[in-house]
Amino acid sequence: xxxxxxxxxxxxxxxxxxxxxxxxxxxxxxxxxxxxxxxxxxxxxxxxxxxxxxxxxxxxxxxxxxxxxxxxxxxxxxxxxxxxxxxxxxxxxxxxxxxxxxxxxxxxxxxxxxxxxxxxxxxxxxxxxxxxxxxxxxxxxxxxxxxxxxxxxxxxxxxxxxxxxxxxxxxxxxxxxx
Amino acid sequence: xxxxxxxxxxxxxxxxxxxxxxxxxxxxxxxxxxxxxxxxxxxxxxxxxxxxxxxxxxxxxxxxxxxxxxxxxxxxxxxxxxxxxxxxxxxxxxxxxxxxxxxxxxxxxxxxxxxxxxxxxxxxxxxxxxxxxxxxxxxxxxxxxxxxxxxxxxxxxxxxxxxxxxxxxxxxxxxxxxxxxxxxxxxxxxxxxxxxxxxxxxxxxxxxxxxxxxxxxxxxxxxxxxxxxxxxxxxxxxxxxxxxxxxxxxx
Numbered sequence: 383x384x385x386x387x388x389x390x391x392x393x394x395x396x397x398x399x400x401x402x403x404x405x406x407x408x409x410x411x412x413x414x415x416x417x418x419x420x421x422x423x424x425x426x427x428x429x430x431x432x433x434x435x436x437x438x439x440x441x442x443x444x445x446x447x448x449x450x451x452x453x454x455x456x457x458x459x460x461x462x463x464x465x466x467x468x469x470x471x472x473x474x475x476x477x478x479x480x481x482x483x484x485x486x487x488x489x490x491x492x493x494x495x496x497x498x499x500x501x502x503x504x505x506x507x508x509x510x511x512x513x514x515x516x517x518x519x520x521x522x523x524x525x526x527x528x529x530x531x532x533x534x535x536x537x538x539x540x541x542x543x544x545x546x547x548x549x550x551x552x553x554x555x556x557x558x559x560x
Numbered sequence: 561x562x563x564x565x566x567x568x569x570x571x572x573x574x575x576x577x578x579x580x581x582x583x584x585x586x587x588x589x590x591x592x593x594x595x596x597x598x599x600x601x602x603x604x605x606x607x608x609x610x611x612x613x614x615x616x617x618x619x620x621x622x623x624x625x626x627x628x629x630x631x632x633x634x635x636x637x638x639x640x641x642x643x644x645x646x647x648x649x650x651x652x653x654x655x656x657x658x659x660x661x662x663x664x665x666x667x668x669x670x671x672x673x674x675x676x677x678x679x680x681x682x683x684x685x686x687x688x689x690x691x692x693x694x695x696x697x698x699x700x701x702x703x704x705x706x707x708x709x710x711x712x713x714x715x716x717x718x719x720x721x722x723x724x725x726x727x728x729x730x731x732x733x734x735x736x737x738x739x740x741x742x743x744x745x746x747x748x749x750x751x752x753x754x755x756x757x758x759x760x761x762x763x764x765x766x767x768x769x770x771x772x773x774x775x776x777x778x779x780x781x782x783x784x785x786x787x788x789x790x791x792x793x794x795x796x797x798x799x800x801x802x803x804x805x806x807x808x809x810x811x
Contacts, residue, residue, distance in 0.1 A: 406592040414584045418576040427576070428584045435592050496570035520572050547564070554564040 402442065405449065406435045412450055413457045419520050420461035420504070422497050430460045447530050454521050455513065455531035462512045465505035503553045507546050514539050515546035636732035636749055638766025644726050647671050648791045652784045674796040688798045695798040704804040721773070725751075725760070735759070741769045 410431060417430035434456050446452045504512045513532065517523045518539070523531075525539040532539070643649075648670050655663040669675040673689030684697040692709040728751060735748035739761060746761040746769050761770040771783040800806060 403589070403592050406588055410585045410588045411581050414581055414588075415576055418580070419572070419574065422574065424576070424580050424584070427580075428587060431584055431588055432591055435588060436595060439592070439595055490570075493570045493574065496567040497574065499567050500571040519568060551562065551564045554562070554567060558563050 402435060402438045405438065409449055409453050410435070413453050416454045416457035416521055417461045420458060420501070420516055421464060422501065426464055427461075430457055430464065433460060448527065451523060451527045451531040454523065455517060455528070458513045458516050458521065459509070462504060462509050462516070465501055465512075466509065469502065469505040499554070499557060503550050506553065507549055508542075510534075511542045511546040511549070514542035515550070518543045635734070635766065636728075639732075639749060639760060639762045639768055640726050640728065642762075642767050642787060643722060646787050648787070648789055650786045650789050650791065654782045656780045656782070668791050668795055670791060670796070676795045686796055686798055688796050691798055693798040695800070697801070697804060702804045703807045704800040705807050706798065706800070721758075725758075732760075744769065746770070 413434055414427050414431045417427035418424070421427050421430070434453065443452070504516065507515070510532070514528055514534075517528045517531075518525065525536045525543070528534070529536045529539045534542070648668070650666065650668045652664065652666050654661060663679060665677055665679045667675065667677045673687070675685075675687040675689075677683075677685045679685075682699055684699065686695040686697075687693075687709060688695075689709065694707045694709055696705040696707070697703075698705075730751065732749045732751050735750055737748065739746045739748065741761055744763050746763060749760045749762065751758040751760070758771065758773045760768055762768045767787060768785045770785065773781040773783075
């Protein structure tokens with residue numbers, strides 16, 4: 383699992399409630415990485431990272447059980463929203479040049495294509511299913527941690543992940559048959 | 561391994577380079593530090609509402625970086641005054657990456673919080689604060705989308721720079737050179753920011769004329785301001801124009 387959950391999350395949660403700056407220092411990199419894994423683009427990932435902490439300043443949440451899981455969930459949700467907006471605005475593609483993934487020309491073509499496919503496919507899923515799938519398979523969180531961060535039951539998370547996987551498999555099969 | 565598993569394996573294997581993470585972290589800490597200090601210094605203003613509404617309108621303008629500091633510069637206060645007290649403001653903003661123009665937009669706004677953003681010839685976004693509605697027009701496919709104000713359909717905080725200049729309490733350094741901009745003598749003010757420099761050119765009376773922001777070595781934004789122009793009310797109408805078909809935001 384990539385995200386280390388806090389051993390004594392409740393105590394840490396209480397300690398950082400009033401210190402968003404400390405929270406940003408401690409968990410900013412986790413949030414950036416979570417967003418970047420989904421978006422693959424520096425500017426967009428920075429935007430997600432900053433939005434999350436600015437929103438925390440405006441309205442800090444109560445009763446956060448695990449900040450890493452909560453922040454990862456928030457980064458995932460905002461990143462999925464971003465992908466969905468990109469899809470919505472695909473007719474205006476030239477305007478998004480600055481927000482293109484960081485794939486370099488030297489990067490393996492298969493890897494770049496996988497990234498393009500996954501981002502496009504995730505944007506087409508129901509946002510909750512996409513978030514659960516990404517948190518499970520990209521960030522490596524357990525269903526219990528995902529459920530806690532998203533306010534869902536473990537069973538609900540498993541169903542969402544399964545539904546997302548089925549939809550992604552169908553999209554992958556369709557893509558392959560082209 | 562099926563094709564999804566293969567795609568997932570490749571997708572999940574990528575991690576951002578350490579330099580990207582640390583650069584983002586540096587910007588984040590500067591931004592959060594400045595914002596936390598700001599919150600501590602003053603209560604959040606109710607008036608922030610309309611500016612947040614304005615921010616909703618500018619879909620693609622960009623991410624900007626907060627100025628910070630400690631002591632106000634007296635003459636720069638005149639510049640801030642103009643940005644606080646306008647009845648109407650229109651500005652053209654151009655985004656360049658490595659010298660290549662990526663985007664040009666015109667933003668028209670009124671003091672009471674109506675904002676219209678025209679991005680090139682492709683897109684217009686109208687925020688009507690009294691109607692609490694946002695209308696997005698995609699001109700080439702002639703598609704219109706309506707949403708209530710506050711829906712997270714657009715990029716947040718894209719006009720934060722305006723709020724930040726208004727509230728700026730750092731040291732604005734006046735530049736030695738004088739420029740002529742649209743026939744007017746202009747002084748340059750440089751504001752140190754977390755992510756780069758902001759240079760704002762204003763008349764002797766402090767009326768802002770131009771601004772450039774260097775977000776990074778590659779990305780630059782330039783602004784041309786015009787104040788108190790008569791802006792026709794139809795600019796801020798959220799009625800769907802003839803010939804446009806209505807689309808749902810998720811279409």
